[in-house]
Amino acid sequence: MATDSEMIDVVQVDRPGAIGMPMLHKAIFIGLLLLGLVAPFMLYPIFLMKVMCFALFACAFNLLLGFGGLLSFGHAAYFGSASYISAYTAKAWGFTPELAILCGTGAAAILGLAIGSLAIRRQGIYFAMVTLAFAQMVFFFSLQAPFTGGEDGIQSVPRGYLLGLISMAPDRNLYYFVLGVVFVGLLVIYRIIHSPFGQVLKGIRDNEARMVSLGYRTSRYKLAVFVLSAALAGLAGATKAIVFQLASLTDVYWTMSGEVVLMTLLGGMGTVFGPILGAAVIVTMQNYLATFGDWVTIGQGIIFVVAVMLFREGIVGVIARIIRRPL
Amino acid sequence: MAPAIAIGSAFDNGHSVSMSGDTILEASGLTKEFKGFVAVSNVDLKVRRGSIHALIGPNGAGKTTCFNLLTKFLQPTRGSIHYNGQDITAMQPADIARLGLVRSFQISAVFPKMTALENVRIALQRRRGDSFDFWRSERALTEFDDEALALLADVGLTEFSATLAGELPYGRKRALEIATTLALNPEMLLLDEPMAGMTQQDIDRISALIRRIAANRTIFMVEHNLSVVASLSDRITVLARGEVLAEGDYATVSKDPRVVEAYIGAGHA
Numbered sequence: 290m291a292t293d294s295e296m297i298d299v300v301q302v303d304r305p306g307a308i309g310m311p312m313l314h315k316a317i318f319i320g321l322l323l324l325g326l327v328a329p330f331m332l333y334p335i336f337l338m339k340v341m342c343f344a345l346f347a348c349a350f351n352l353l354l355g356f357g358g359l360l361s362f363g364h365a366a367y368f369g370s371a372s373y374i375s376a377y378t379a380k381a382w383g384f385t386p387e388l389a390i391l392c393g394t395g396a397a398a399i400l401g402l403a404i405g406s407l408a409i410r411r412q413g414i415y416f417a418m419v420t421l422a423f424a425q426m427v428f429f430f431s432l433q434a435p436f437t438g439g440e441d442g443i444q445s446v447p448r449g450y451l452l453g454l455i456s457m458a459p460d461r462n463l464y465y466f467v468l469g470v471v472f473v474g475l476l477v478i479y480r481i482i483h484s485p486f487g488q489v490l491k492g493i494r495d496n497e498a499r500m501v502s503l504g505y506r507t508s509r510y511k512l513a514v515f516v517l518s519a520a521l522a523g524l525a526g527a528t529k530a531i532v533f534q535l536a537s538l539t540d541v542y543w544t545m546s547g548e549v550v551l552m553t554l555l556g557g558m559g560t561v562f563g564p565i566l567g568a569a570v571i572v573t574m575q576n577y578l579a580t581f582g583d584w585v586t587i588g589q590g591i592i593f594v595v596a597v598m599l600f601r602e603g604i605v606g607v608i609a610r611i612i613r614r615p616l
Numbered sequence: 617m618a619p620a621i622a623i624g625s626a627f628d629n630g631h632s633v634s635m636s637g638d639t640i641l642e643a644s645g646l647t648k649e650f651k652g653f654v655a656v657s658n659v660d661l662k663v664r665r666g667s668i669h670a671l672i673g674p675n676g677a678g679k680t681t682c683f684n685l686l687t688k689f690l691q692p693t694r695g696s697i698h699y700n701g702q703d704i705t706a707m708q709p710a711d712i713a714r715l716g717l718v719r720s721f722q723i724s725a726v727f728p729k730m731t732a733l734e735n736v737r738i739a740l741q742r743r744r745g746d747s748f749d750f751w752r753s754e755r756a757l758t759e760f761d762d763e764a765l766a767l768l769a770d771v772g773l774t775e776f777s778a779t780l781a782g783e784l785p786y787g788r789k790r791a792l793e794i795a796t797t798l799a800l801n802p803e804m805l806l807l808d809e810p811m812a813g814m815t816q817q818d819i820d821r822i823s824a825l826i827r828r829i830a831a832n833r834t835i836f837m838v839e840h841n842l843s844v845v846a847s848l849s850d851r852i853t854v855l856a857r858g859e860v861l862a863e864g865d866y867a868t869v870s871k872d873p874r875v876v877e878a879y880i881g882a883g884h885a
């Protein structure tokens with residue numbers, strides 16, 4: 290009789306070791322870049338920039354959930370606080386856009402370090418609850434703090450001059466700057482996932498106890514990925530503030546934390562490209578169905594239920610399974 | 617003669633004989649209570665360096681709990697643990713692994729979404745220390761590939777190196793776990809039912825492997841298959857209801873009337 294090992298239908302990953310970015314991923318990245326370059330000639334640039342910012346936000350969140358195995362219910366805190374800092378430094382201190390975005394990103398990283406070091410001591414749903422609780426504190430702080438503008442937020446943020454030279458006022462100029470920021474952000478996330486550090490993260494996600502038994506001090510790795518994820522979510526929020534010339538309570542509200550979960554699950558958590566698609570679908574829905582008011586929320590709810598019930602792996606996850614290639 | 621042990625002296629983690637002499641792992645008065653229920657009760661245990669020591673007993677006897685205590689995955693209620701003469705009772709589990717005391721798990725513990733090669737490599741990667749280099753390509757890890765492949769070959773998994781661990785048949789998963797553990801080159805292995813649920817063919821292969829790796833290591837294993845225990849182990853400790861019932865070689869232990877009773881009482885052959 291044949292042993293079970295001979296009969297099993299084994300899945301061969303397209304590379305035994307690690308030999309850089311697979312061709313397929315390279316092709317998708319190039320395709321996305323080309324699409325990004327020509328898109329503003331066909332679609333409204335502001336809408337496209339919104340999609341890109343949320344795609345980066347969702348990918349940053351997915352880095353934590355899909356590759357670190359940590360479900361944060363409070364990622365709006367990093368997105369929103371970065372948005373406030375970026376808007377404030379650009380408006381009150383006249384920072385150039387890239388500097389304002391850098392400040393926002395740094396602030397989100399520091400906030401991530403503070404909240405993360407407390408949250409990673411908890412597991413599973415308790416971890417999610419702690420992140421949510423801290424995010425609510427950030428929300429109430431944003432509501433009360435003098436510099437955030439309360440209910441009004443920080444409005445008419447100047448787009449400024451990139452490096453003090455290139456005016457960001459024309460949508461087309463700003464668009465290509467944002468495309469650059471987001472694309473680099475996505476490449477950074479890709480590299481993190483496919484680094485020696487990323488390999489340790491996958492181990493922790495797959496089986497934390499086993500990693501501990503191999504001598505890994507897993508909480509340090511979890512904190513590191515938490516900070517990275519918070520910083521990249523901050524990069525997205527800070528950029529968004531410059532695009533819309535606005536930082537408001539919406540960015541730190543808990544619904545924002547929920548939306549990023551939805552985008553990630555819909556596109557495919559733990560996939561490289563899923564959150565980008567998830568963000569595109571959700572933002573498009575919000576934009577084109579905006580006239581239907583509350584129906585958007587209901588539509589999102591339905592999508593969420595369908596996504597969770599029918600295809601847990603998300604859209605890109607399903608495609609990856611069909612073509613038997615990681616995406 | 618070696619002088620008396622200096623308290624708190626740093627011991628060599630290598631496979632050299634330390635000053636604690638023949639005992640590599642010692643537990644005294646080890647006790648674990650779960651909300652009033654005593655799972656492990658006042659266990660005294662000495663594992664001799666270089667031996668294959670088996671821990672047997674009916675289901676629910678507290679064997680896995682013992683392993684969890686010895687590797688600090690659980691905090692003992694009372695008692696102390698010494699490894700190579702060093703008191704490890706207050707240490708963190710990851711740090712105990714770094715001392716060379718590495719455990720496996722009763723339930724299969726591979727990394728399912730990683731390939732067999734990556735499973736072994738993640739253990740080899742420990743040598744890079746606490747590295748957080750998220751900016752470097754994973755190409756940096758290919759330096760471990762040859763060694764990982766050699767370890768896979770050792771357990772008969774060469775042809776599965778590119779297979780996702782989650783897709784491997786059960787026996788192969790257990791073999792992969794052993795390869796992963798061996799990648800750390802631990803001085804002592806704690807194996808929790810390494811052969812449970814395996815075919816006879818797999819059992820023979822893993823038995824031979826354990827005998828081979830025991831040449832320069834200490835092995836402490838929980839195993840239900842008594843013929844495996846009889847053929848492999850130098851010494852056997854029998855646990856029942858959290859207490860040590862008997863200890864000795866197979867001939868002694870298997871004749872002990874209390875052991876026979878405990879096994880029959882629990883419905884074992």
Ligand SMILES: Nc1ncnc2c1ncn2[C@@H]1O[C@H](COP(=O)(O)OP(=O)(O)O)[C@@H](O)[C@H]1O
Binds near residue numbers: 655674676677681682
């Ligand atoms: N975390 C826990 N909480 C409560 N009871 C536990 C826990 N872990 C184990 N036990 C109990 O302790 C006893 C010993 O379990 P275990 O060590 O797994 O036995 P064995 O490995 O010998 O089959 C069992 O009765 C089990 O139900």
Ligand SMILES: [Mg+2]
Binds near residue numbers: 679680681722
């Ligand atoms: Mg057990």
